[in-house]
Amino acid sequence: MSVTTTPGASGAPRDPDAAAPRGAAEAKGPVGPDGRLLLAPDASTEQARVLVREWVEANVPVAWREAAAAGGRAAIREVRSRADYERWYPVFGVSGLVAARWAPEYGGLGLSGAAAKAADEELRPYNLGRLNPLGLANAAAALFAHGTEEQKRRFLPPIVRNEEVWCQLFSEPGAGSDLASIATRAVREGDDWIVTGQKVWTTWGFLADYGVLLARTDPDVPKRNGLTYFLIDMRQPGVEVRSLRHVTGEVDFCEVFLDEAVVPDSQRLGAVGDGWRVGGATLSGERQMVSGSGSGGVDRIGGSGALHLVRLARQVSAANRPGGWDEPGVRQEIARLYSEERIRAWTNDRIRAAVAAGLAPGPESSIGKVHQGDLNQRTQALAADLLGAYGVAWESDLAPGAEAAGPDGTPLDPAEIYAESLPHEVKGMLRSRANTIEGGTTEVNKNILAERVLGLPREPDPYRGKPWKDVPRS
Numbered sequence: 476m477s478v479t480t481t482p483g484a485s486g487a488p489r490d491p492d493a494a495a496p497r498g499a500a501e502a503k504g505p506v507g508p509d510g511r512l513l514l515a516p517d518a519s520t521e522q523a524r525v526l527v528r529e530w531v532e533a534n535v536p537v538a539w540r541e542a543a544a545a546g547g548r549a550a551i552r553e554v555r556s557r558a559d560y561e562r563w564y565p566v567f568g569v570s571g572l573v574a575a576r577w578a579p580e581y582g583g584l585g586l587s588g589a590a591a592k593a594a595d596e597e598l599r600p601y602n603l604g605r606l607n608p609l610g611l612a613n614a615a616a617a618l619f620a621h622g623t624e625e626q627k628r629r630f631l632p633p634i635v636r637n638e639e640v641w642c643q644l645f646s647e648p649g650a651g652s653d654l655a656s657i658a659t660r661a662v663r664e665g666d667d668w669i670v671t672g673q674k675v676w677t678t679w680g681f682l683a684d685y686g687v688l689l690a691r692t693d694p695d696v697p698k699r700n701g702l703t704y705f706l707i708d709m710r711q712p713g714v715e716v717r718s719l720r721h722v723t724g725e726v727d728f729c730e731v732f733l734d735e736a737v738v739p740d741s742q743r744l745g746a747v748g749d750g751w752r753v754g755g756a757t758l759s760g761e762r763q764m765v766s767g768s769g770s771g772g773v774d775r776i777g778g779s780g781a782l783h784l785v786r787l788a789r790q791v792s793a794a795n796r797p798g799g800w801d802e803p804g805v806r807q808e809i810a811r812l813y814s815e816e817r818i819r820a821w822t823n824d825r826i827r828a829a830v831a832a833g834l835a836p837g838p839e840s841s842i843g844k845v846h847q848g849d850l851n852q853r854t855q856a857l858a859a860d861l862l863g864a865y866g867v868a869w870e871s872d873l874a875p876g877a878e879a880a881g882p883d884g885t886p887l888d889p890a891e892i893y894a895e896s897l898p899h900e901v902k903g904m905l906r907s908r909a910n911t912i913e914g915g916t917t918e919v920n921k922n923i924l925a926e927r928v929l930g931l932p933r934e935p936d937p938y939r940g941k942p943w944k945d946v947p948r949s
């Protein structure tokens with residue numbers, strides 16, 4: 476996941492015992508002593524709009540607001556670095572606006588769907604991306620569906636405030652699409668579970684304080700029945716995280732080696748052997764995040780939307796370059812992508828409404844996942860096309876060989892300099908390639924739709940019902 480183009484996570488140390496959450500003291504405007512917006516759960520959409528506007532004026536830095544008014548998200552990127560955003564984020568974290576629909580005891584405001592949507596619309600111009608999306612979408616979905624009250628109160632508020640960053644330890648070298656084949660073992664020892672195995676593709680594993688983990692607790696039963704779901708502390712000696720660098724030069728995902736890592740039984744989510752069902756809540760939350768219907772505030776992973784294409788195309792024509800807004804074919808393609816974006820937004824609204832009404836999103840979230848993966852790839856490919864030659868041979872102050880340092884003054888390594896030099900659109904185009912893989916591939920989501928929505932016959936499985944230990948694995 477691109478560190479600068481998408482909501483990200485910070486390596487902030489967890490601080491569950493802190494007397495007051497970080498950000499409470501700095502928060503201004505219509506907020507209580509804990510920094511939470513003074514908006515009652517039964518607030519109307521109009522009340523939500525008014526108070527959020529006041530909150531924005533009191534808390535969002537003037538330079539960001541001016542940039543938003545003058546040039547939208549692109550202008551905000553010019554005046555706001557990722558480090559700036561992370562420094563400011565605690566104020567947002569305590570406001571309750573990060574997950575406005577969640578109950579106050581879990582870090583939200585308990586707003587109705589309509590009021591939360593109105594609040595989000597007021598915030599949208601300032602591009603206040605939610606940090607910790609794997610906590611907000613993937614871990615929280617399972618906590619809400621299967622956590623005890625104690626687990627929810629312990630883990631959800633620090634997720635909202637980005638004080639504890641989360642990752643997801645599901646995929647393994649031999650268990651991706653066929654996730655139920657997981658081989659990582661968890662063995663009970665007194666009040667603890669001892670976990671040994673290897674995970675891969677772990678997004679933000681190197682930043683994470685906690686991970687949601689699926690592990691095999693019973694190899695003698697069929698593969699789906701022998702899994703259990705845990706919340707694992709990543710900062711312990713039995714957890715080794717090795718970073719992997721991807722095509723844009725950045726590090727986002729990792730391999731994680733678990734060597735007798737310890738998880739207390741109090742951090743088991745759901746019953747022993749029920750991990751497949753609990754994991755389903757996380758996967759559904761992940762699909763909603765990736766398709767944009769989740770509570771994590773993620774519109775897309777990689778790049779910007781169709782309105783950015785309009786701006787880019789106009790710039791191309793204004794510079795008298797071919798292939799811009801003056802060409803009917805380009806306008807038609809942008810209009811098509813814009814229409815699809817609207818359809819996606821309405822589909823996502825439907826899923827959100829179902830969730831708000833207490834229904835499980837279920838396989839319908841696969842519709843948004845399949846559509847959004849393909850739509851974003853086409854959107855980002857057009858953005859890169861509109862750059863023309865600038866998308867191929869870019870120029871930058873941070874071109875390879877230049878001196879560059881990170882926010883703390885440490886020199887950046889060449890791969891990071893390369894990553895910083897990539898135009899937003901090129902980064903988005905490269906990042907979007909993963910949209911049809913992450914959160915379950917398009918092919919696998921089509922299988923889900925075929926079987927569970929359309930009622931078509933299941934894929935044949937000659938090993939169905941056999942104990943996991945007797946099934947051949949790669």
Ligand SMILES: Cc1cc2nc3c(=O)[nH]c(=O)nc-3n(C[C@H](O)[C@H](O)[C@H](O)COP(=O)(O)OP(=O)(O)OC[C@H]3O[C@@H](n4cnc5c(N)ncnc54)[C@H](O)[C@@H]3O)c2cc1C
Pocket residue numbers: 476642643644645646647648650651652653675676677678679728909912913914915916917918919922934
């Ligand atoms: C950017 C990114 C971030 C990720 N982050 C995480 C993370 O944080 N945590 C985590 O646990 N995982 C993560 N993943 C892993 C992701 O969930 C897996 O990559 C995905 O489920 C596919 O598994 P695989 O890579 O093993 O591919 P495979 O399962 O080996 O699939 C290979 C190909 O075969 C196709 N295929 C497989 N089975 C079928 C079938 N039954 N029918 C039709 N086609 C099939 C697939 O569609 C694919 O094209 C991430 C992946 C990406 C790309």
